[in-house]
């Protein structure tokens with residue numbers, strides 16, 4: 272497995288921990304984020320040691336900031352960290368699955 276893929280898996284895992292997501296959600300989310308099969312995400316979590324994860328957090332102390340630059344989060348105070356989902360393929364309209372808040376943006380603004 273490429274280091275880049277591992278990083279994506281660890282980051283998705285870290286975010287799900289941060290958000291207190293269920294294991295089921297987490298595994299599917301990790302697979303989606305890293306572009307791997309669901310079973311690969313399961314194997315990754317099963318094979319990963321606490322030491323390796325701790326080391327990843329040490330190596331990536333700014334993971335959450337990076338994550339926020341790469342993901343558009345709900346601005347509503349009641350759902351911090353909630354990931355907005357694109358409403359169409361142009362990626363200009365996003366909706367929060369938690370509160371239904373919608374945001375219309377040019378994606379670029381979030382990556383500056």
Ligand SMILES: [Zn+2]
Pocket residue numbers: 345346347350353367368369370371372
């Ligand atoms: Zn929300």
